[in-house]
Structures are given as structure tokens and as C-alpha cells.
Amino acid sequence: MPSPHQSAPAGATPPVIAVVGPTGSGKSDLAVSLALELDGEVINADSMQFYRGMDIGTAKITDAERRGVPHHLLDILEVTEEASVSAFQQQARALIGDIHGRGKRAILAGGSGLYVRAALDILEFPGTDPEIRRRLEMELETAGPGALRERLEAVDPVSAGRLGDARRIIRALEVFELTGRPFSSFMPAREYFQPAVQIGLDVDRELLRERLARRVEAMVAKGLLEEVRRLDAAGLRHGKTAPRALGYAQFLRVLDGGSSLAQATDETIIATRQFARRQLTWFRADPRVHWLDWQDPDLAARAAVLCRTPPVLPVA
Template identity: 75%
Template sequence: MPAPQAPPAAGSVPAAPPVIAVVGPTGSGKSDLAVDLALALDGEVVNADALQFYRGMDIGTAKATLEERRGVPHHLLDVLEVTEEASVSRFQGWARAAIADIHARGRRAILVGGSGLYVRAALDVLEFPGTDPAVRARLEAEAAERGLGPLRERLRRVDPVSAGRLGDARRVIRALEVHELTGRPFSSFMPERQYAAPAVQIGLDLDRAELHRRLAARVHRMVDAGLPAEVARLAAAGLRDGRTASRALGYGQFLAVLDGTSTTEQATEETIVATRQFARRQLTWFRADPRVHWLDAQAPDLIEQALAVVREADSSSVAASPPQPEARGAAR
């Protein structure tokens, strides 16, 4: 074990470098680029894909294998059981602690993932309201009894911005829960984009036809690699009880196969369609952020382009940093 180093003198601690975030749609090659950057910059990877938090959800989430990680340390993989609910506010604390630890050791933090809100939670000035299980349970019961229409109408009255943005029942219920608990519209908790600390986002862009081809091929590889067996194992471990994990792409479709209500062929095709739809939503989210530097995912010099973006961000960060005071001797 190397000897511990003495802490730097007071006032001489350098500012942390910008966090590097690799974002974009699923299947675009984010994980590979993140590892390439880590190898080039003495970095470590921090996962921002909500479904890769789960132990055992490996094939269906395209979690990087040990071989694919190429010796680069990865953080925030396999931190939850499938029965636990992923929390973006809890992730915010995890991610920022991991990034601070990486930078404190003189290495480079590289955030990677396609879960847009999780990326924003790690990078941006963003607060999260609390939750109340009793309020949420009451709203869920009301939705089950009367349908989502009345809840959506209530949300339109108290928070028209969120009502126009949110579609599925879970998010409508969450928006109403937040309004009840805080008296503020849920949309007020998504302010202007402002980094909490220096950061640079690199987005991977891909021709739509090529992306669709990749996604279809990847789903078929997952099935061939044992996705149905993985789903069966996780079902025995309580997958159906997990509020987050059970909704993962591919897992719900293959639970239906396990139940005898679908076939492998049907589940495969449904997963391909759902994955393409998800990729489209990811692109919509990330393209709305003007801070993302988009690169062609198929460029032969992709890593060189990405490193150039990082170097420019580093230079801008140094230029914007106030001068550090000189270290002083010990007081007499």
C-alpha cells in the first residue's frame, strides 16, 4: 500500500477539474467512450443509468462487463436490490460523493448514462422535494379507482407546465404529491440549467437508421446471451415487486413470457420497439440542453474529438477560476 501523502498547504488546493459527462441515446456507445476517456485521462467512471444500479440486471441493461471496463474503476453499479426503488435525490448524494472522492485522489471523474434527470441531478443546481408514502398511496388509490383523468385535470389547475410535460401515471402522481407537500408546482423544482460545479457534457449522435439497426441487433444479442433466464432469476428474487426495476425495458416483456402470455419472439420485437421509443425520448431530452457538445458516434477519431472538447473545457475552467492565494508559513 502506498504511503499516505501529506495534505497540500492551505490555500494551495487546486480547483477540481470539470466533471466529464458522456450522454446520449442508448446504444450509441457511451460506455465505450467513457472508458476510452478514463484510460486517456487517468479517470474513473460514475454510472448515471438508473437501471444499472440493480444487482443482477446485467444483460438487459447492457451493463459493462469486467472485460469491457478494461481495468477502469466504475462507481454506482450494483448498489440496489431489484425490490428497492431508485431515488434521483438519493443518487444525487451518491454521485456527488463519488465525484468528490475521485477528484480528491487526483483522478478524473467521468459520468456516463442516458437517464437525463439523473445526469442533471449530478451536475446541476437542482433541489428535490421530499416524499410522503401516505400521500402517494392515496393518490395511487384514487387513480386506480377513478382513472388518471381527474388527477391530470387537477394537475392542470395547479401546475399547467408539468401537466403539459408529464404523460404517465407515476409522474402525474409524483407532481401532485410534491404540490401537496410543498405548496409549489413540481415544475418549479426544475430551474434554469446551471452547473453546481464545472462540468462538460459530450453527447453521442448517430444516424437514426444506424441507431435503430444497432438497437435491434443489441436486443437479439441480449436474448441470445440469456435475458429470459436473467428475468426468471430476478422474478424469483422479487422483480415484480420493484417499482423501478420491474418497468425496465425488456424485463416486463419477458416477464410476460414467463407468465405464458407472450412468446420469446413477441417479447423480443416489443422490446426493440420500446427501446427505439426510449432512445427517441432520450435524444429529445439531451438535445434540449444547449450545453451538450454533440459528436458523431461513428467518427473514426471520436476519442480525439472528445479529448479536444475536454481540453477546451479545462482551459475555460482555469481561466474562469479566481487566483489562489499563496500559501503562508505557520503562524508564529
């Protein structure tokens, strides 16, 4: 095996690196350490960190924490704009090509599982049609989500059983009308678009639960409510994606007088823990992820070895 400081063979395409795992596990810190060790640049793959001004509630990495490492795809959207997985795929792949073309390493960091897969895997995105979308949204208002779910069950039972909220049901019906194919048929096999290595942070779940509670409490102390107030004035609740971010929905209710600060804090802690469990379920389902102990004092060095000499695994 090459030493940890041995470079990739001349002419070889280095694998894209992705640091994945649940929120609060230390992905951003590890990505920066890897970038410093491997002469890399970080690409954000957390969909809520695309938004300008959503800093405290998303635990967005600060300039000081970046330690001089270039970071991409942070602060690229206003809170009124909708995040798009397909747009992210194009942007991330263009950045990967640019970073590798300059002889550096591209490092994805984030817990938005579908966004990570969009950058790494062969994944096709069907188009959109605003007219079909508007019609379906009007049907949702008049007939309710039950009627739309019944229609989806008739044409795409797999998606009907998998999708929980009305927005995704509308998207699945839109795709079927556009393409004649069930939305579920667009889900990819686990096949990398180009060489890649995924590093997962293996957490102690009870310790993570406590860390997440402390982190939310620290966000509140730093001024999360004031951040939400500023973003509300900038149109936060009129956006399609940003208002659903952890903490922001809960603290908007404080502004509306429907919840106390303590209630919003507790609700955000619960929602964050639930989200972390879903993230773990998502990433654990991918056999290509190499799991490392999040508290290992040699974590960065062990991850760097994997990134220089990634094992070849069969496609799942």
C-alpha cells in the first residue's frame, strides 16, 4: 500500500471525495482537514447552506473554521429561491472538473443524501412543466392530498409508498405526465459517475443526541430568533425550500406568537435528532461508504489514506 503521503499515479483521475454522515458529526471539520492534507477544495452538499443569511440555524462553517480552504456553493441562493437537485448536479460536476483540472482534490461535504448522490452517481433528472405543476397544486387545494395520492398509487405504487408529503407527490405525478414513466424509475443504481470515495462518520448515537441538544441551545444563544426575524423580512416564508429548514419553521411560529422560545428550542432539538436518524439510515444503506469513528484522534489521517488509496468495491 502506498504511504499516506504518496500521490496518485501520473495521469490518473483522483477520486472525488465525499464526507457524509448525520448532522452534528463533524463533516465540515473533517472536510477542511482533508483539504489541507490533500491540497483540496470543499464543495458544499448541504441544501440549506445554499441560502444567504441562513448561518446560525444551519451551522454554516465560518471563515475562521475554513482555515483558508476554498469553499464552493455556499450562499448562492436567496431565501425566496427554490433549491434544485438537478441544478446542483450541474454546478457540482462543473466544479469537480475545474478543481481536478487545476491539480487539486474535490471534497464534497454535507448531509443532504440526494444531493450527494446527484453529484457522485449516474442519476437522470426528468424535466419540469410549470403548467402541469400549477394544475396539480390547484387540485391539491381543492381535492386534498388523499386524491392525489390515490392517483399516484394507480400509476406509480412504489413512489406512492415512499413519498410522504404533498410536494413530492405532486412532483411524482408531474414526472409521470411529462414522461409516461413512473417517478420511481428515475432512481439510480449505486453506480459512480466518476471515481469516488465516501467517508462516513460513525457516531455514538447517545452522544450525538446530547451534542445536537447542546448545539441547538447554542444556536439560540447566538441569536437564531433574530436571524429568523431578519430572514422573514427578506421573504423567508414565501420560499419553497428555505422555510422548511430545521429551526426556521419552528422559530417562525415564535414570531407569529404561536410558540414560546423554549417550545421552539425543544421542537428543534427533537426535529434535529429525527433528521439525524434519517440521515444515518440513508447513508448506512450505501455499502460503498467507508465508516470511520467520529472521535478517533487519527480520523483525518485515516481518512486521507482512504482518499489516496480507495479500495475498489463492487457496484451495489
